[in-house]
Amino acid sequence: MGxxxxxxxxxxxAAYVMACAVMRLCDFGPLIESxxxxxxxxxxxxxxxxxxxxxxxxxxxxxxxxxxxxxxSGGSGVQGPVLRxxxxxxxxxxCFANVPSxxxxxxxxxxxxxxxxxxxxxxxxxxxxxxWREIVxxxxxxxxxxxxxxxxxxxxxxxxTVPEQPALDRSAMLKAAAALVSxxxxxxxxxxxxxxxxxxxxxxxxxxxxxxxxxxxLNHSCEPNLDVTFPYNNAxxxxxxxxxxxxxxxLCISYVDxxxxxxxxxxxxEHGYGFSSLAVVFLLGNPSTRHRCRHLVLGGExxxxxxxxxxxxDVWWQQAHETLVKEVEEADAGQARGFELLFYGDSILEAxxxxxxxxxxxxxxxxxxxxxxxxxxSKYRAGVLAIGGDQTAHLLWRMRHGEVPEKHAPKVxxxxxxxxxxxxxxxxxxxxxxxxxxxxxxxxxxxxxxxRDRLPESHVLLLGLLPRGSPLPFYRYHQxxxxxxxxxxxxxxxxxxxxVDGHLHFLDCADHFLSGPHGSINPDLMPDALHPxxxxxxxxxxxxxxxxxxxxEHPPPVAHPSRASGGASxxxx
Numbered sequence: 009m010g011x012x013x014x015x016x017x018x019x020x021x022a023a024y025v026m027a028c029a030v031m032r033l034c035d036f037g038p039l040i041e042s043x044x045x046x047x048x049x050x051x052x053x054x055x056x057x058x059x060x061x062x063x064x065x066x067x068x069x070x071x072x073x074x075x076x077x078x079x080x081s082g083g084s085g086v087q088g089p090v091l092r093x094x095x096x097x098x099x100x101x102x103c104f105a106n107v108p109s110x111x112x113x114x115x116x117x118x119x120x121x122x123x124x125x126x127x128x129x130x131x132x133x134x135x136x137x138x139x140w141r142e143i144v145x146x147x148x149x150x151x152x153x154x155x156x157x158x159x160x161x162x163x164x165x166x167x168x169t170v171p172e173q174p175a176l177d178r179s180a181m182l183k184a185a186a187a188l189v190s191x192x193x194x195x196x197x198x199x200x201x202x203x204x205x206x207x208x209x210x211x212x213x214x215x216x217x218x219x220x221x222x223x224x225x226l227n228h229s230c231e232p233n234l235d236v237t238f239p240y241n242n243a244x245x246x247x248x249x250x251x252x253x254x255x256x257x258x259l260c261i262s263y264v265d266x267x268x269x270x271x272x273x274x275x276x277x278e279h280g281y282g283f284s285s286l287a288v289v290f291l292l293g294n295p296s297t298r299h300r301c302r303h304l305v306l307g308g309e310x311x312x313x314x315x316x317x318x319x320x321x322d323v324w325w326q327q328a329h330e331t332l333v334k335e336v337e338e339a340d341a342g343q344a345r346g347f348e349l350l351f352y353g354d355s356i357l358e359a360x361x362x363x364x365x366x367x368x369x370x371x372x373x374x375x376x377x378x379x380x381x382x383x384x385x386s387k388y389r390a391g392v393l394a395i396g397g398d399q400t401a402h403l404l405w406r407m408r409h410g411e412v413p414e415k416h417a418p419k420v421x422x423x424x425x426x427x428x429x430x431x432x433x434x435x436x437x438x439x440x441x442x443x444x445x446x447x448x449x450x451x452x453x454x455x456x457x458x459x460r461d462r463l464p465e466s467h468v469l470l471l472g473l474l475p476r477g478s479p480l481p482f483y484r485y486h487q488x489x490x491x492x493x494x495x496x497x498x499x500x501x502x503x504x505x506x507x508v509d510g511h512l513h514f515l516d517c518a519d520h521f522l523s524g525p526h527g528s529i530n531p532d533l534m535p536d537a538l539h540p541x542x543x544x545x546x547x548x549x550x551x552x553x554x555x556x557x558x559x560x561e562h563p564p565p566v567a568h569p570s571r572a573s574g575g576a577s578x579x580x581x
Contacts, residue, residue, distance in 0.1 A: 030059040036124035042117065049217050050160050051117040057156060058125060058148050102224050104158040110150060118153040163224040164217040165236065167243050218243045229260035229508070230273065236261050258507040317405035317451075325395065328366030332393045333410035339391065346416025348388040348560060352403060353424040355396030356474060359545060365396040376545045383549040388419075388560060399428045400451035407458050417463045420559045422552065424471040426452065427538070430494050434479065438490050445494035449501045456505065456512065467559045470506055471552070472499035472516030477529050477537025484537045485529040487522065510566035513559065517551035 036055055043052055110118070125144045223245060226234070234247045253259070264276040320326070339346045351357050358364065359373040360380035384390040393411050395402070403425050426448040433444030452470070459468055476491040477484045499516060506512035521544060523530040529537050533544035540548055 028059075030062050030128065031055065033128050034059070034124045035127040036120075039117065039120040039124055042120060046113070048117070050157060050164065051121065053160055053164070053217060053219075054117075054153060054157055055121055055124060058121065061147065062125070062128075099156055099159045099219070101221065102159045102163050102219075104155075104162065110154045114154065114157060115150065118150055121153065122148060160217075160219060163219050165220060165223065165245065167216050167218050167238060167245075216243070218245070220245055223247065223261070226259055226261045227504070228263040228277070230262065232260045232262040233257065234259055234261045256507075258504065316401065317408055317454075318399075318401040319405045319409075320402060324366050325397075328363075328395050329406055329409070329411070331366065332395070332406070335391060336393070336411055336413055339389070340413045340415040344389055346389070346413050347391045347418045349384060349390040349420050349422070349556065350413075350418045351390070351392045351394060351422045351424075352407070352411075353394040353422075353471075354398045354403075354428055355394070355539060356424050356427065357392055357422075358394035358396050359539070361392045361394065373542075373545075375542045379542070379546050379549050383553050384556070387557075394424075397428055398425065399432060400425050400448045400455065404451055404455050404458065407455065412459070412462050417466045419563070420467050420469060420556055421459060421463065422469045422471065422556065423452075423455065424473070425455070426498050427473050427476060427491075427495075430473075430476070430491050430498075433494075434490070438493070441491055441494045442497070445498045448498055452498075452502060453505065460509070460511065464511075467511050467513060467563060469513045469515055469552075469555060469559065470502050472502065472514065472518055474540070474548075475518050475521055475529050475534070475537075477534075485531055487527050487529060489537075510564065513555065515552065515555050517548055520547050520551055 034055075036052075039051060039055060043049060122145060125148065126141055128140070223236070226247075233250055233253045235250045237246045237248050238244065239246050247259075247261070264273055319329075336347075351360065355364065359369065359376045362373060362377035363369055364372060380390070380392070393406070395406070398406075403423075426445070429444045429448040429451075430441050433440035433442075436443075456468065456470075459466065473495045475487060476489060476495060478486055478489040483489070495518075499518070503514040503516070506514040521530055521533050521540070522528065531537075533541055533547060535541050
């Protein structure tokens with residue numbers, strides 16, 4: 009999809025000048041005018057990116073589509089803005105908007121981009137006109153355009169520059185303010201096109217966009233602990249702490265104006281970044297404070313997976329669910345004030361009940377309920393609400409249909425869920441497993457929201473997924489397996505989710521089940537490379553116990569900070 013091979017520009021300062029020179033030689037007039045009328049700037053950034061690639065190809069004379077490494081010692085000595093890294097490789101690291109089919113405006117802008125590139129006067133460096141007309145559509149096809157634009161779309165920061173104004177020149181100040189208000193229109197400042205008076209906004213103000221690889225990795229928060237600033241009145245960005253930031257706290261910025269009211273902010277995030285109300289986790293249980301939201305960037309495509317909870321039609325599953333509902337109701341109605349500790353999940357946790365899919369598991373989990381009793385049941389009023397084979401959608405359905413205590417909130421809730429989502433995607437190979445992980449993340453967010461809404465004082469401990477082996481017998485215990493990348497993604501995202509609320513916690517016990525120089529699954533602890541053995545269940549309980557005991561007996565104080573005043577004045581565009 010487009011030029012993917014690594015390349016090296018002749019020199020950083022010279023590369024910038026050469027790319028600008030290529031743009032000046034191309035006639036991007038129709039593209040500029042179209043962007044002006046539509047209030048767009050990203051297609052002009054695409055033009056600059058294309059010219060950077062042309063510069064690399066031009067200097068090395070090697071076709072980047074055919075795997076050649078564009079070299080060239082360069083070194084013209086021309087000084088200019090520093091161009092670091094490989095733009096193509098850097099963009100590939102960023103999350104992107106899911107665009108299954110490029111919309112008509114993208115296709116139109118792409119056609120104008122090609123026309124502009126093809127208008128470049130042929131010279132000895134570019135080769136003959138015929139060769140140039142053959143190479144350009146191949147290098148910069150619609151797939152390449154969509155690939156890059158989908159990343160720019162949600163990763164571009166708006167950059168405004170305003171020249172210093174005389175202190176008493178109110179007219180100039182008003183013009184500058186007006187330029188800022190109308191600054192979303194395309195201009196030379198963001199396009200890299202040769203500046204012209206017809207493009208420049210009034211009062212010398214320029215507005216544009218820039219992509220910063222590191223800053224684009226930061227998640228959004230409606231209460232950011234970092235402000236995005238441009239201290240030198242140019243495209244150099246500085247991230248400044250908005251308050252004192254404790255060690256280990258996730259760094260966040262605001263993608264939109266933090267002072268916006270809830271509804272305009274929600275709409276801006278939904279329209280600009282693909283967030284929907286389903287991707288918003290209201291982590292504070294008090295309904296009066298729900299305007300203080302946290303939004304999570306999940307990484308990868310932002311396509312919305314299926315998020316509806318689902319039951320199973322199987323009789324055994326319905327009976328197992330009814331049994332669990334009855335246990336919750338009886339504990340809630342009893343004199344002992346309900347459960348202190350609850351475990352929700354799939355077959356990994358169900359064995360602690362002594363059952364498999366609702367039926368006694370006899371030899372396959374012999375001794376496992378006793379392990380649970382020794383570590384948890386003998387110390388606390390503990391229950392296990394888990395059903396083998398359940399995916400995230402099934403757990404969410406169960407929680408919404410009677411498996412969450414209504415009267416007495418447990419002190420701690422433990423969740424292990426998601427491995428069966430991955431298994432369900434295995435028919436489509438590793439891509440299917442990866443897509444299943446993304447869907448599981450969304451449903452885990454909804455599960456957390458369900459618990460935080462209904463059990464606002466309970467601490468929730470989310471467990472990272474245990475390792476899972478290959479379906480091929482010969483490689484059963486080998487790691488990494490076809491599931492490993494998705495497990496890593498899901499566990500890392502779960503960990504990130506827990507960092508934004510003091511009632512959420514994360515624990516990963518996966519490494520306890522790996523051994524050997526290559527970190528393979530230990531068959532003594534996980535014979536089928538999926539479910540723990542008796543020894544494995546004791547190791548899992550041993551891993552969980554210290555955190556659970558601390559949360560029950562010495563829970564950390566949880567602050568409910570008031571909404572911070574002010575906010576970042578520079579946001580993503």
